[in-house]
Amino acid sequence: MELFLQTIIDGLLIGGLIIIVGIGFSLCFGVMHIVDFAVGEWVMLGAYAGYLMVRYFGHDPMIYLPVIFLIFCALGWMIYPLIFRAVSGKGHNPVIMGLVFTFGLSILMKGGALSVWGYHIQSITTWLSGKGISFGVLTVPALRVSGFAFGILVTLLFMLFLYKTKFGIIIRATAQDRDTANLLGADVRKVGALVYSLYAGVTGMSGVLIGALFSIHASMGTKYATLAFFVVVLAGMGYVPGVLVAALVLGLLQSFVTVYIGGRYTLAALFLVMYGVLLITPKGILKRGI
């Protein structure tokens, strides 16, 4: 019984962290119809960034979160015009071009990371590592709880931003009807750049936490890309509120498979489920996707 509860808690906590990766990714698709194949690599780079900060400046990686957010926002802001160009070619399917471009981007990033850091596995620790919080009979790693809390916090901030600020309304309008939004004065390019840099910033930031929780290596991107795809497919591409539910489901699934079937099968199980969902309800379980 205890194991069962523990598994659930673990799953939910991981899910909370995964939300961040899913939200940015989903928003990216919802607003710009761009599937960023490099999502896993943004996480990976964020993790390495955290690692570098700690190595050269010391202290706890957590304090660098805002800095990393800003750095990655800037990176996203710089890269977006290229993506925009790739997607706007005359006579070419924009979704395909965007896909292939970000596909190339992911290879570039991964290759770069491999070239610089090789196949070694790194890790970073924070003051929360190794500490536990007790909830009655259960002890939960404090780091995971903070990851979960962070995920929820970011989600709330995102929701606030999207639904209560002027920018947020513009973004949602562009997502629903780009041409009309354009006519009404929204600079679609700037909106895209803003969304993409937010996405890069948040995803990079999540990399730091993920790096603290798990190991850091150049190939870790694949796993998180899978998770991001999974979350977004389950939630329906572009349907942001669904990401919360989907991420938690994902966390639970991963947790249960790891504990009751075996760690080796986790990724395979995830793939099978994602595959199944794509085939049965391509628009997500709630059928609200694009």
Next chain:
Amino acid sequence: MELQAAKAETLPSSLVWRFTPLTLLLVISLIYPWIVSPLWIRLGTEVLMWAGLAQSWNIIGGYTGYLCFGHGAFFGVGAYITGLMMINLGLPFGLGLLVSGILASLLALIIGYPTLRLRGAYFAIATWAFGEMIRQIATILDFTGGAFGLQMPSYLNLPYFYYVMLLVTGLTYLTTFLLLERARFGYKLLAIREHEEAAEMVGVNTVAIKNWAFALSAFFPGVLGGVYAYWVTYIHPDSVLGAQITDFMVVMAFLGGIGSLWGPFLGAIVVQLVQRVLWLFWGAGTFYLVIIGAAICAVVLFIPNGIIGLRETRIFHPREAISQLRKRIKW
């Protein structure tokens, strides 16, 4: 393809001009192993393999417009099937290859029927997931040797594999030429790529055609995988089922020119040469991945029609090209 109508009415003497480069290529490729060192034979064999792989991807990705990001799975599956057939059943090499190709096609039909119902990004993600899933499964299963892979007895000598690759890749290109450039099948694929609903509306059985294209595009990687297995004698999930196989296929096809007959071949040559040059100067490492990634980005940004597409642009209109380039440099 719009040149075809003009081609059909060419004079006999022009035919000679058209076929001469091809004949030359054929002759050179046949005597190649006799005139170069083993190192170059190996390079040539690899280039041929990739040319075949890239073209196979081109069938479903370039002509039909369905980007399969897990296509490497068919290569890996073919490698394993041939390996297992020969180790466990003692099948002769040729038969093993044929079985690999057929089973790979079968797998494509099974996966394709549900997956081809998805569009654009969804199809890409689903096939990417499929590719990774196959790799995971190969790592878990026992009879495939798990993470340790399979070891095959060493077969014949180097030039032998070269000619086998040449044969298979040659068949790939011949099939593509006959079925996609000179038959209604090819037109239908392009129609599906350009506007699937309209294609369906003018009588094209899009579901059937798509699935056949996918199965065809999986056959040759299956066979090539089998050849590769026996050539290198040791395969494991990361070497034949890893994402890099698909990555290469995609970049070669895009660089050379998707939807064209010779594009993938050009792409294969360029990428392989660049990789070797990089290895020469920076040592066998992973830096070439950076170049590959940058290359894909550059191709999408500047030459989305690939090197083949350049034929119709800047080379023939330098002044126009320069002014266009100037405009582009401003973001």
Next chain:
Amino acid sequence: MILQSHDLVKSFGGVTAINHLSVTVEKGMVLGIIGPNGSGKTTFFNLVTGVYAPTSGHVTFDGKNITGLRPHRITEMGIGRTFQIPAPFSKMTVLENVMVSTFIRASSLKESRKMAWKILELMRLDEKAHTQVLNVTLEDRKRLELARALGTKPSLLLLDEVMSGLTPSEVKGAIELIRSLRTGDLTIIVVEHIMDVILSLCDRIAVLDYGEKIAEDVPDQIVNNKEVIRAYLGDRYSARH
């Protein structure tokens, strides 16, 4: 009769786009369908051509039940259709576009090419035959749309707002073209917004509103039908005629 829809219903979630629609079309006639935006005209075409499956009801063509068949099968059986917004195969040439549509009728690529040329000449697109559709004007694209539909040698042709976006002189040309198609047994259903076109081309007119047929009659009667006048033609028009 050549086409009949029996009590057709089509709902999308909470919206009923087609509400118990029964239409009969006789062979060789030109039927016009009018109605405000959202009245279900294009949905009706989509139901007939198999793009949608009806929620209930069925469609018979030439005596056979075609409900639920896939669009390419229905095209094979003889129904051709144009799209409201032209949907050409952009990177292929004008000729190749029409060739593809002849595949179901021709036995070889060569024959397809011949058939396509004939159609291009009929539609006066032959000079642009080897031009990529990407580089072709809207008017030509509309004509290509029609050419492609003709390539399938339909016995029933569905034209979905072919005139939209055309200048008045282009419209005149289009009307002549459609009239010339009537030789033989070709049945045509025309969806249009331009009243002059509908009135001059059609033998009968059906009027849709919220997915229901509120009137069906000869043009003269439709023009005088009170319901129709008030809802769709506007009081000014009825006052003029």
